[in-house]
Amino acid sequence: MHELSIITSLFEILEEKAKEKKARRITCVKLQVGALSGAVPELLKTAFDFYKKDTLASQAELDIDEIPLKVKCKKCQHETFKDDFIFVCSNCGSSELKILAGTELLLEKIEMEIE
Amino acid sequence: MKKKEILVLKDLLGSNKMIASEIREELTEKGILTINFLSSPGAGKTSLLEQLAEQFQSQYKMAVIEGDIETERDAERIRAKGIPAWQITTGGACHLEARMVGKLFSEIPSNLDFLFIENIGNLVCPASYDLGEHIRCVLLSSPEGDDKPKKYPKAFTTSDCLVITKSDLVPILPFDIHKAQNEAMEVNPQIKTFVTSAVQGTGIKELTGFFIESLQKLRKQNA
Ligand SMILES: Nc1nc2c(ncn2[C@@H]2O[C@H](COP(=O)(O)OP(=O)(O)O)[C@@H](O)[C@H]2O)c(=O)[nH]1
Ligand SMILES: [Mg+2]
Ligand SMILES: [Zn+2]
Numbered sequence: 104m105h106e107l108s109i110i111t112s113l114f115e116i117l118e119e120k121a122k123e124k125k126a127r128r129i130t131c132v133k134l135q136v137g138a139l140s141g142a143v144p145e146l147l148k149t150a151f152d153f154y155k156k157d158t159l160a161s162q163a164e165l166d167i168d169e170i171p172l173k174v175k176c177k178k179c180q181h182e183t184f185k186d187d188f189i190f191v192c193s194n195c196g197s198s199e200l201k202i203l204a205g206t207e208l209l210l211e212k213i214e215m216e217i218e
Numbered sequence: 219m220k221k222k223e224i225l226v227l228k229d230l231l232g233s234n235k236m237i238a239s240e241i242r243e244e245l246t247e248k249g250i251l252t253i254n255f256l257s258s259p260g261a262g263k264t265s266l267l268e269q270l271a272e273q274f275q276s277q278y279k280m281a282v283i284e285g286d287i288e289t290e291r292d293a294e295r296i297r298a299k300g301i302p303a304w305q306i307t308t309g310g311a312c313h314l315e316a317r318m319v320g321k322l323f324s325e326i327p328s329n330l331d332f333l334f335i336e337n338i339g340n341l342v343c344p345a346s347y348d349l350g351e352h353i354r355c356v357l358l359s360s361p362e363g364d365d366k367p368k369k370y371p372k373a374f375t376t377s378d379c380l381v382i383t384k385s386d387l388v389p390i391l392p393f394d395i396h397k398a399q400n401e402a403m404e405v406n407p408q409i410k411t412f413v414t415s416a417v418q419g420t421g422i423k424e425l426t427g428f429f430i431e432s433l434q435k436l437r438k439q440n441a
Contacts, residue, residue: 104312104343105343105346108311108313112231112233113230116228120224120226124222126222127219134230139371141343141345141346141372188368188371188375188405189368189404190375190404190405191404191407198403198407199407207229208229208346209229210226211225211226211227212223212226213223213224214221214222214223215221215223216220216221216222217220217221217222218219
């Protein structure tokens with residue numbers, strides 16, 4: 104359960120941005136969470152709802168965009184999504200794959216109300 | 219009242235990654251090879267460190283950072299071997315973070331060859347936190363079963379080497395070393411596998427050999 108510490112860092116950024124923009128309220132927070140990010144979307148939501156009380160984001164919704172693992176073969180250039188995490192090219196069998204997406208844990212955007 | 223949407227695109231683990239890079243840079247400059255040990259509780263991290271301490275003995279200088287939720291016990295076990303050890307107790311947190319290692323930095327002697335970090339026993343959360351190590355090493359003990367690599371892919375995809383521990387128990391368990399190794403290689407084709415037993419003292423030499431070789435590479439790169 105390291106999701107709470109991720110949400111703690113999220114709130115550090117949220118507070119900073121809200122101050123910068125002089126926001127009254129934060130209404131929505133959007134994250135990108137990769138399949139290989141190590142974080143579980145459900146747990147992030149639970150941690151977010153726990154943490155948001157008594158903050159500018161107390162009414163905010165956490166919107167999570169789940170990013171599947173996408174790889175590209177270095178040999179045959181074949182691009183594919185992997186839901187089994189097996190690093191073998193489904194086209195040529197090579198195990199030299201490059202990860203294109205799926206490891207991210209990003210704060211994408213914040214929606215806020217400003218005076 | 220206006221609604222406004224701002225695009226941020228900020229990595230939520232970004233500050234940890236930044237501190238970790240600084241730590242790695244400093245350790246590289248000092249020529250201290252740093253290894254982060256990950257495993258579930260009880261897989262044999264501390265026992266393996268005790269074995270490494272005996273194997274390296276007077277030839278190489280090592281130190282250990284111990285991570286645990288509570289107690290100073292593991293650090294005491296390492297100190298009993300004459301090895302400097304620092305205990306980080308996280309008081310509940312399920313993983314070590316780079317800043318916790320960073321805080322100890324001033325106390326770490328600069329004439330070391332190896333710095334080992336024993337992470338909190340957990341195969342999930344520690345995998346997301348770079349501590350500034352050069353080598354990440356995941357331990358899988360035979361009683362845990364040979365099907366773990368696919369169940370905990372992140373720990374295995376992010377590790378440089380796999381140490382299958384408690385090999386002395388393999389004869390009495392339905393554990394297939396090749397299956398475990400193959401599964402690990404499916405999720406991480408580059409992973410190097412070692413098989414050890416702290417009870418019989420087997421496989422430790424191969425592992426120290428790999429660490430010594432990596433240390434030499436690190437120092438060559440510095441020269
Ligand atoms: N049979 C056997 N038991 C081991 C071996 N290594 C460790 N153990 C035992 O496993 C338990 C947990 O070991 P420890 O090193 O404390 O694990 P850690 O929690 O990963 O640090 C202890 O009771 C050890 O004696 C091994 O190679 N073989
Ligand atoms: Mg231990
Ligand atoms: Zn291919």
